[in-house]
Each structure stands twice: as structure tokens, then as C-alpha cells.
Amino acid sequence: MDVNVVDVRHVSRCFGGHVALDDVSFSVARGEILGVIGRSGAGKSSLLRCLGALDRPDTGQILIEGQDITTLPQAQLVPLRRRIGFVFQHFNLLSSRTVAGNVSLPLEIAGVPRAQRQERIASLLALVGLAPHGDKWPAQLSGGQKQRVGIARALANDPALLLCDEATSALDPETTTAILDLLAEINRELGLTIILITHEMDVIRRIATHLVVLDQGRIVENAPTLAIMGAATQSTVTQALLSETQPQVPPALRARLVAEPAPDGWAIIRLRLAGEAAWQPLLSLLGQQYDVEATVLQGGTTEIAGQPFADQIVSITGYCTEIHDFLLQFDPSLKVLGHVPADH
Amino acid sequence: MSRLIIDLIARATWETTIMVACSGLLAVLGGLPLALLMVAMRRGGLMPCPPAARLLGLVVDILRAIPFIILLVILIPVTRMIVGTSLGTAAAIVPLSLAAIPYFARIAEVSLRAVDPNLVDAVHAMGGTRWMIVRHVLIPEALPGLVAGFTVTLITLTGASAMAGAVGAGGLGDLAIRYGYQRFNTQVMSLVVLVLIVFVAIIQAAGNALSNHLRHD
Numbered sequence: 001m002d003v004n005v006v007d008v009r010h011v012s013r014c015f016g017g018h019v020a021l022d023d024v025s026f027s028v029a030r031g032e033i034l035g036v037i038g039r040s041g042a043g044k045s046s047l048l049r050c051l052g053a054l055d056r057p058d059t060g061q062i063l064i065e066g067q068d069i070t071t072l073p074q075a076q077l078v079p080l081r082r083r084i085g086f087v088f089q090h091f092n093l094l095s096s097r098t099v100a101g102n103v104s105l106p107l108e109i110a111g112v113p114r115a116q117r118q119e120r121i122a123s124l125l126a127l128v129g130l131a132p133h134g135d136k137w138p139a140q141l142s143g144g145q146k147q148r149v150g151i152a153r154a155l156a157n158d159p160a161l162l163l164c165d166e167a168t169s170a171l172d173p174e175t176t177t178a179i180l181d182l183l184a185e186i187n188r189e190l191g192l193t194i195i196l197i198t199h200e201m202d203v204i205r206r207i208a209t210h211l212v213v214l215d216q217g218r219i220v221e222n223a224p225t226l227a228i229m230g231a232a233t234q235s236t237v238t239q240a241l242l243s244e245t246q247p248q249v250p251p252a253l254r255a256r257l258v259a260e261p262a263p264d265g266w267a268i269i270r271l272r273l274a275g276e277a278a279w280q281p282l283l284s285l286l287g288q289q290y291d292v293e294a295t296v297l298q299g300g301t302t303e304i305a306g307q308p309f310a311d312q313i314v315s316i317t318g319y320c321t322e323i324h325d326f327l328l329q330f331d332p333s334l335k336v337l338g339h340v341p342a343d344h
Numbered sequence: 345m346s347r348l349i350i351d352l353i354a355r356a357t358w359e360t361t362i363m364v365a366c367s368g369l370l371a372v373l374g375g376l377p378l379a380l381l382m383v384a385m386r387r388g389g390l391m392p393c394p395p396a397a398r399l400l401g402l403v404v405d406i407l408r409a410i411p412f413i414i415l416l417v418i419l420i421p422v423t424r425m426i427v428g429t430s431l432g433t434a435a436a437i438v439p440l441s442l443a444a445i446p447y448f449a450r451i452a453e454v455s456l457r458a459v460d461p462n463l464v465d466a467v468h469a470m471g472g473t474r475w476m477i478v479r480h481v482l483i484p485e486a487l488p489g490l491v492a493g494f495t496v497t498l499i500t501l502t503g504a505s506a507m508a509g510a511v512g513a514g515g516l517g518d519l520a521i522r523y524g525y526q527r528f529n530t531q532v533m534s535l536v537v538l539v540l541i542v543f544v545a546i547i548q549a550a551g552n553a554l555s556n557h558l559r560h561d
Contacts, residue, residue, distance in 0.1 A: 052469050082471035092466035095561040096484035105480060106470045137560040153470075 004063070005030050005161055005193040006051065011060035013046050013217075020046035021057065022217040028161075028210070033187055033194045035208030035225065037201060037241055043217040044197045048165055051195065052084055053077045065160050082110050085154030089166035091146040093138040099149050100125065100134035106156040124152040128182060144175035151182065155192075162186075162194045168203055180207050201245045205229070209305045213238050225305045230274035231333060247299030247313045249337060257338030264342035267319030268297070269327070270335045271312045277330045278308035286326065292318045315340070349532060352519060357539055359433045360515040363505045367440035368498050374441070375448030375497075376490070378404065380478060382449070383456045390464070390474045407446040412504050415439050416511055436513030440504055448497045455489030456482055488559040495551025499544050506540070516540055 006028040013021040021043045028034045038044050049055035050062055053069050062069050069080060093102050100121050107117045125131050128148040138146055147167060154162055164183070168176040184207045187194055196208060204211055204225060211228050213221035215237040221228050228238065249257070249268060257268065273282070278301050283294040299312035316323065319336075327334050378400065384390040385397035410418070416439045420430045423438040459482055467481050483490070506517025516536050524533025 054465075054469055078471050078473060080471070081469055084469075086466065086469040088462065088466060090462060092460070092462045094463060094481065094485060096487060096558075105467070108480070109467070109470055109472050109476055139561045157471075 003029050005032075005065055006034075006195070007061070007063035007066075008047075008051075009061040009063070011047075011050060011057040011062060013043075013050060013055070013057045015046075019217050021050070024060070024214075024217070024219055026212050026219060026222050028193055028195060030193055031187065031191045032210055033184070033196065033208050034210045034212060035196045035198065035204035036212045036214060037198055037204055038214035039199065039237075039241075041216075042214040044199075044214060045165075046217075047214070048163060048195075048197050051161075052086060052163055053081050082106065082157050083160045085157070085159035085162040087147070087150050087154045087162065087164040087167045089169050091138075091143075091150045091170075093146055093149055093153075095138055097138075098134065099130060099136050099138065099141070102138065102149055103152045103156055106153060110157050120156065124155060127155070127186070128152045142175075143171050144178055147171065147175075147179050148182065151179075151186070155186070155190075160193065162192055164194065164196045164198075166198055167196070169198065169200065176203070177206075183207060201241050205245060205302070205304050207305075213241065226274055226307050226309060229304055229309060229311075230272050233333075246311055247297075249313055250297060253297070253340060256340050258341060259338060261319065261339045262341035264317075266315045266317055266340045266342075268337045268340060269314050269316065269319075270337055271310070271314050271327065272331050272333055273301075273310040274304075275307055275309075278310040280330075282327075282330060283314065286316070286323065289326070290318070290320075290323055292316055292323065313337070349535070352523070352532075353516075353535055353539060356514065356516045356519040356536070357543070359513075360502065360505055360517075360543070363433055363436050363440060363508070363513065363515055364498055364501045366437045367444050367501055367505075368494070370437070370441035371444035371448040371497055371501070372494060374445035376452055378445065378449040379452035379456055380482065382453050383482070384474075384478075388461075390477060404446040404449055407442065408450065412439070412443050412507055413510075415443055416508060431512040433514045436505065436508040436515070440501055440508060443504060444497055444501055447500060448493065451493035451496060452486075452490055455486040455493055458489060459485045488555045491551060491555040491558060495548060495555070498547050498551070502540065502544055502547070516543075 004027045008024055008026050011021055011024045012019070024047065036044055036047065046055070050057050056070055060070070064080070064083065069077065072080065094105065097105065103121045103124050104117055107120060112120065121134065125134055128151055130145060130148050130152065133141065133145065138149065141149065168179050171179060180203060183194060186192055196203060198204065208225050211221060211223065211225045212219055213235070220235040221238050228234065229242070234242065253268065261267065283296070286292060286294050294314055294316045297313045297315055301308055301310040303309065324334070382397055382400050385393040385400070387394050419439045419442065423430045423435050426438055427435045429435050463481050463485060464477055467477050472480065505513065505515050506520065509515050509517025509519070510521055512518070516539060520533055520536040523529045524536060
């Protein structure tokens with residue numbers, strides 16, 4: 001049996017003379033969380049509309065659970081859309097319905113009998129932590145609570161795929177964390193496949209297991225998140241997107257950076273360690289072995305897709321080829337950013 | 345004040361109520377589908393067909409452009425055909441409805457257009473059909489505005505029904521003209537105006553209360 005929930009094959013889409021999607025291919029396995037990132041205008045929304053069967057690509061195929069949705073007649077797209085859950089940036093809740101009423105709507109659309117609906121709504125609201133709020137109106141809820149209703153609604157018909165369109169972009173950082181945790185929990189517990197469309201790298205870092213980077217309608221990266229974050233070379237687009245969440249050389253120091261090593265000076269390097277290496281006391285090891293001083297200027301160790309990942313700006317005294325080779329064993333992507341001459 | 349005058353005013357108020365209620369009902373039955381069509385056939389609507397939307401808009405505007413007093417006269421043959429007579433309360437409902445349908449259609453169109461298109465998109469993405477979108481999104485979301493618009497329509501109809509009174513429709517307008525104006529009876533005239541003020545105030549208050557009750561944002 002085909003394990004891929006989504007298979008996108010050579011999909012292109014044009015609007016007038018503008019190419020929104022250009023030969024895009026990727027697949028998403030069951031239970032994966034795929035992050036799709038790109039700047040505005042990169043083709044994210046076009047891709048999302050095609051995946052949600054709201055728009056047809058000009059060429060190429062999109063298979064959802066093995067079924068090609070690009071050739072389905074319009075009438076069969078309507079029931080297919082019920083297999084895909086949508087979570088929106090601005091929640092898109094009906095103000096004329098209560099919280100329970102909003103969650104009920106996709107069930108009513110799918111023709112679920114009333115008695116079953118009540119049961120399903122109760123369990124969905126419990127899942128997203130809104131059990132006592134069923135009778136409230138959307139206007140009475142906070143942004144985070146509204147998005148929880150949006151998620152409950154998207155899950156109502158047991159979708160094969162959950163599409164999140166900038167689902168946390170309208171939320172404050174704390175609420176963003178809570179919503180991402182909820183999505184990760186749903187992914188774990190229901191084994192639900194999720195595609196997250198976003199322009200925020202931080203969202204991807206936290207929960208996406210795989211990452212697709214879009215630029216001008218083309219895919220520039222398509223790999224597990226950790227592999228892209230730790231890769232020695234990244235496309236310029238990816239670098240630009242990553243830089244917002246990556247540690248940077250402090251500006252005061254950056255002004256003093258020179259290309260050539262200076263005697264008694266410091267070398268400034270970027271050190272990235274994925275997996276177990278991230279936990280090792282590498283810098284103290286370095287200090288002991290080579291009798292140098294190493295200090296973390298920026299960054300630390302976080303988790304990406306459940307794996308430890310360290311991304312640090314480090315200053316080292318007495319930097320030499322031996323040290324460089326030693327560090328290269330742990331970080332093939334090691335980069336010397338420059339040198340700071342000693343103060344005299 | 346004589347018993348006769350009170351009876352006259354009571355009967356006229358009842359006739360006005362009937363005329364306004366019936367033509368108001370017909371205004372919704374005719375105007376709401378028209379408004380839905382105009383909204384749905386717009387560019388980017390549920391079933392886009394801009395030329396048809398423009399044509400419909402033109403017909404609505406033409407009907408609205410005809411002064412009501414002229415419409416009353418033009419419609420006399422039609423009214424005779426439908427009701428059997430061009431005189432009386434029942435006969436007045438025909439021109440009143442025909443004036444109110446395009447009026448309410450335009451007001452309802454504004455409310456329906458104000459519904460967030462993202463909500464339509466959301467229900468579309470959920471697998472909702474066009475009819476489901478109309479039933480679960482457009483009408484319920486626009487309902488507070490539709491009720492407010494209906495209130496305005498009823499009050500406009502109250503004014504128009506007085507004009508219809510001038511050509512023998514009965515009701516408060518008829519009473520004011522025949523007894524108040526033509527017989528110089530200031531007492532009847534003042535009473536009729538007073539009743540009309542209360543009549544309009546009640547409609548407005550009820551409309552506001554219902555609209556607010558339905559509004560949850």
C-alpha cells in the first residue's frame with residue numbers, strides 16, 4: 001500500500017503571465033509534519049489551494065491517499081474536500097454560530113446525524129481543551145481559543161490531511177507555542193499528517209519533521225528539517241529565512257571583524273551540532289586539549305523535530321588548523337566568520 | 345372625541361398594518377433571492393456571471409427610479425388583473441410590494457456583500473455546496489444587517505402606504521387625506537400623525553432589538 005498521504009508530481013500553476021508554481025514535486029508520508037516555508041509571493045498560497053482541491057494546477061498531478069485530485073470532476077471534489085482539514089490564519093469562524101455550532105458545521109455538511117454530532121463535538125472540544133466553552137460565541141474567545149475551535153472544526157470529519165495556512169501568524173508568541181504544542185500532540189496521538197504553510201522559520205523549527213522551501217514557485221530545499229538546518233551549504237533563500245532564528249555575531253563585534261587571523265586575537269566561528277554531538281561538552285574538551293579559551297557569544301542548544309540541535313557563535317583564542325580539523329569532525333558545516341584582533 | 349373617530353382610526357391602523365405587513369413579507373420573499381443572485385453572480389461570487397449581475401442591477405435600479413405615485417398609476421391594470429379591483433387595501437399591496445422588492449434587494453445586497461469572503465472560502469474548503477454556503481454562511485452571517493434593512497423597508501412602506509391611501513387604498517393615509525385635509529379636521533389629522541409616529545417607533549424599536557439579539561460580534 002502507498003504510504004504517502006500526499007504526492008505532488010511536477011505541478012505547475014500560472015496566473016496570467018505570472019508563474020506561481022513551477023514544476024513542484026514532493027511527497028508527505030503518513031504521520032509526517034511537513035513545513036512549507038517561503039517569502040510572500042513564493043507560491044505557498046497557490047500550493048495550498050491546489051492541495052485543498054480549491055484550485056487545479058495547469059499541469060502535473062496531486063495524489064491524496066493515492067487518488068489523483070487534478071482529474072476528478074467538480075462533483076467529486078466536494079466530498080474529497082471533506083477529507084482535508086483546513087486551519088486558517090484568521091480562524092474564519094462563523095460569528096452566527098456558537099463554538100459547538102462551528103465545530104458542528106462540517107459534520108452537518110457531511111450529513112452526520114444529530115445524535116452522533118453531539119457526541120463528536122463533545123470529544124473534539126475536549127481534545128482541544130475547550131470542553132466548557134461549547135455554548136460561547138466566537139467573539140467571546142481569545143485568539144488562541146478561536147484557533148483551537150478552528151482546529152477542532154478541521155478535525156471534525158477525521159481528515160486524512162490537515163492543512164494549516166499560517167495558523168499561528170495572527171497569535172502572540174505564548175499562544176503560538178500552545179497551538180504548536182496542540183498540533184504536535186494531535187499529530188502524535190491521531191497519527192495525523194499535517195502540512196504547515198508559514199513564513200516563520202521558528203514554527204518550522206519547533207514541530208516540522210520535514211521541510212520544503214519555496215522560492216518563486218520552485219522548490220529549493222526538500223529534506224528532513226534537521227538535515228537542512230545542519231547542512232553545510234544552503235541555498236541563499238534558505239539562509240535568509242534561517243537567519244531570523246539563527247544566532248548572529250553581535251553588531252559591536254561584527255564591526256571589528258577582519259579576514260586574516262591576528263596574533264593574540266580571537267577567531268569567531270559558527271558551530272552547528274546535530275544529534276548527540278549537541279550534548280557533548282565540546283568547548284571544554286577543546287580548552288583542555290589545545291589550551292585555548294572558547295566562549296559561546298550567541299546561541300545555544302535547542303530541539304528540532306525532536307532532536308537536539310546546537311547552533312552557536314563561538315569565539316576561540318589561538319585558532320589553528322588542528323583546532324579547525326578537530327571541530328570539523330563534529331560539524332562538517334563549520335564556518336570561520338572572521339577574526340578579531342586583540343586590543344592594544 | 346367621538347366614538348366614530350376612534351373606530352375610524354382603529355380600522356385605518358389595522359388596514360395600514362395589513363398593507364405594510366403583507367407587502368413587507370413579499371419584499372423579503374422577492375428581494376432576498378434577488379439580492380442573493382446579484383451577490384452570487386458578481387465577479388468572484390458563488391456563480392460568477394457579471395453581465396447577468398449588471399442586467400439584474402439595472403432592472404432593480406429602473407424599478408427604484410420610478411416615483412411611487414407614478415408606479416401606483418402605471419400598475420392599475422396589473423392590480424386589476426391580480427386582485428380584481430384597483431381600490432382598497434388588498435389592491436394597494438401590489439404596487440407597494442413591487443416598490444419594496446427592489447428597495448429591500450439593494451439593502452440586502454449591501455448586508456450580504458459585507459459577509460467576510462474568507463468564511464465563504466472556509467465552508468467551500470470544508471466541502472460545502474453553494475446552497476450550503478448560502479444557508480449556513482451568507483444568510484446567517486448577514487442576518488443582523490438583513491433585519492435592520494427590513495426594519496427600514498417596513499418604515500418606508502408605512503410612508504408609501506399613506507400615499508397609496510390617496511388613490512383609495514384605505515389605511516391611515518386615506519383617513520388623513522379625506523377627513524383631515526379635505527374636511528379641515530385638524531383633530532383627525534393630528535391623531536393620525538400621532539398614530540403613525542407610534543407605529544414607526546414601534547417598528548424601529550422592535551427591529552433594533554431583534555437585530556441586536558442576533559448580533560454576536
